[in-house]
Amino acid sequence: MRVARLRHWLAGRLPPPARGRLAGNVRAAELAGLAFAFRARAVAIVVVSLWLLVLVPWPRDLYYLAVAGLFFLLGYVPYRLRNHPRAGAIKLAFTVLDIALVTTAIIMPPPAGLGVDWPVQTRLRTPEFLYLLLLLGEAALTYRPLAVLWTGTWIAAIWSFGVWLVYGREDTVRFADIVHDGRLSADAALRIFLDPAFVGLTPLWTQAIVTGLFTLLLAIAVWRGRGTMLAQVRAEVVRADLARYVSPDVADALTARAHAGFGAPQTRVVAVLFADVVGFTGMSEGLGPERAFALLRGFRERCCKVVFRHAGTLDKFLGDGFMATFGGLDGRGDGAARAMACAVDLQREVDAWNAKREARGAAPVRVAVGVHCGPVVIGNIGADQRVEFTVIGDVVNVASRLEAATREVGGRIVVSECCFSAARPEVAAHFTRTLPLTLRGRTQPIVVHVAE
Incomplete structure (x- = not known):
């Protein structure tokens, strides 16, 4: 066996052929993660669609089922293109479309005749914002911390933009338009809060802060998980290369006890x-x-x-x-x-x-x-x-x-x-x-x- 190559292995420095195999194995793991994320996305779509059939009356549920179908298509396209040289950029671009679609479906009412005649401001009071956080879970399955940070950033940006558009409507009731001297009784504040056209920014700030913290924590977890994956793949590449020159049990012992x-x-x-x-x-x-x-x-x-x-x-x-x-x-x-x-x-x-x-x-x-x-x-x-x-x-x-x-x-x-x-x-x-x-x-x- 060439001593220089063995020294590189034991020092943790892979020779060029091994580095190529390492990159290939990491790429294979990432592709497997993308495929698993798509399958998890499909399962989530099925579960949410079934829940919508129970929750939403006919024929309004057809509108949301159509949105679910479009959401599936937005995931299927990058999945089919996962072997493309720019597959990573394609997936990030479609992530923005995902967020925009879900945000629009949450904030915008269904077409005339399918929805109830409530003020659009009431749609910000429902918990449907949580559906956006599911996209962070999908991003985490790809072994890419950048995908998690990208998804969390765009969730906060697009959702905030949508809320701000509703907040800026002429028919929106705001505390800032009523309170001028900084004093408002509890009963008056409650009446304003219960007004169907009322929109406050406190929930938006809470959602943005929680989304940011959740994104950061999840990105750190994915980063640590990716580090573990890289260490395992690297150890397997080193072992496979060593096993070509020494017996497999010796290769195992070398990689496990090199230091x-x-x-x-x-x-x-x-x-x-x-x-x-x-x-x-x-x-x-x-x-x-x-x-x-x-x-x-x-x-x-x-x-x-x-x-x-x-x-x-x-x-x-x-x-x-x-x-x-x-x-x-x-x-x-x-x-x-x-x-x-x-x-x-x-x-x-x-x-x-x-x-x-x-x-x-x-x-x-x-x-x-x-x-x-x-x-x-x-x-x-x-x-x-x-x-x-x-x-x-x-x-x-x-x-x-x-x-x-x-x-x-x-x-x-x-x-x-x-x-x-x-x-x-x-x-x-x-x-x-x-x-x-x-x-x-x-x-x-x-x-x-x-x-x-």
């Missing part, structure tokens, strides 16, 4: 698995470079899938083989059992691969596996220019020699007694022979179990 001294050497009981394609050199001579490369790539893809399925760490590829460890990072205590299950599963995967190869006339592949477990030193090793997270110790040597011993004993998997004792019954059933084996460079034999 906590990850890789400090420590002693742990770990199961080590070696696997190798038997006779790969001879096979590659008859295949040619391209086909040999394809064979090796197919082998590695299948190995990675099986090792990761059993929560193992792919320590390194070794030409036509690989080394994997179990229990080095997770501390689950079942590393030997998982290594045994992985060895059997790997042979099952190779058998399925060989069936496909033989069906198209290709030679079968034989894979030898050796497994041993015990205490090792695990951690970072290397120089400043290149660091490798790996395990070292006699256990590694024994596992490697057990893999090589498969040729001698005529089996596909050779495991030590300490690993076999941890195997689950369905895994242990694959091992049909037990024998003492003296490994190269040793004088004392060890008990091994062999799977054909």
Whole structure:
């Protein structure tokens, strides 16, 4: 792995390709938020429409249902254009139209013959202003604090403009037109307040202040939520990039503990698995470079899938083989059992691969596996220019020699007694022979179990 790239990852600075993926993932999250906001808007329209059918008599409810339909259309257009390069600006523009439509529907009476003959000023005394605040909720679902601030600002501006137009009508009754010396009895004030044409500015100020505070608080909440989303997306991008160079569990540990001294050497009981394609050199001579490369790539893809399925760490590829460890990072205590299950599963995967190869006339592949477990030193090793997270110790040597011993004993998997004792019954059933084996460079034999 390139050390400069790893340092960028651990320092929180993404390389250019990762920054592109980060932007793409954030964009995908924003699009998902816009789609969810539209669906929530549609549900709200249905609920309000049903309420209007109950509340408003016929045929006036047709007018408000038409307004609801137009409101749905104003939301559907930016939803359909959400992939447009200027989708954000389009949505903000349609938000202004939304606010204008709702404000007009609240303040302006229905057409003649559909409404009741009350002064237009009475329409400012109903609680329908709360419908405008629902638009703030929709804006919050887009993960964009700017959308919340934009919506809240235009709600306050357009609603205030509408109220001011009604307040300025000649038939509007105002305290300012009656009170000149600053003194007015309580009874007189009540009579003015109860006048159907009365409009006061105190409710407007209250609505503006509450809208501003609600907008600010909601924008802060969305900003914090967006920060959490960005952190999650960034962590996933970093992990995905790291996982291309190191095992996924190592990538998880690096991203989770990058600033906590990850890789400090420590002693742990770990199961080590070696696997190798038997006779790969001879096979590659008859295949040619391209086909040999394809064979090796197919082998590695299948190995990675099986090792990761059993929560193992792919320590390194070794030409036509690989080394994997179990229990080095997770501390689950079942590393030997998982290594045994992985060895059997790997042979099952190779058998399925060989069936496909033989069906198209290709030679079968034989894979030898050796497994041993015990205490090792695990951690970072290397120089400043290149660091490798790996395990070292006699256990590694024994596992490697057990893999090589498969040729001698005529089996596909050779495991030590300490690993076999941890195997689950369905895994242990694959091992049909037990024998003492003296490994190269040793004088004392060890008990091994062999799977054909």
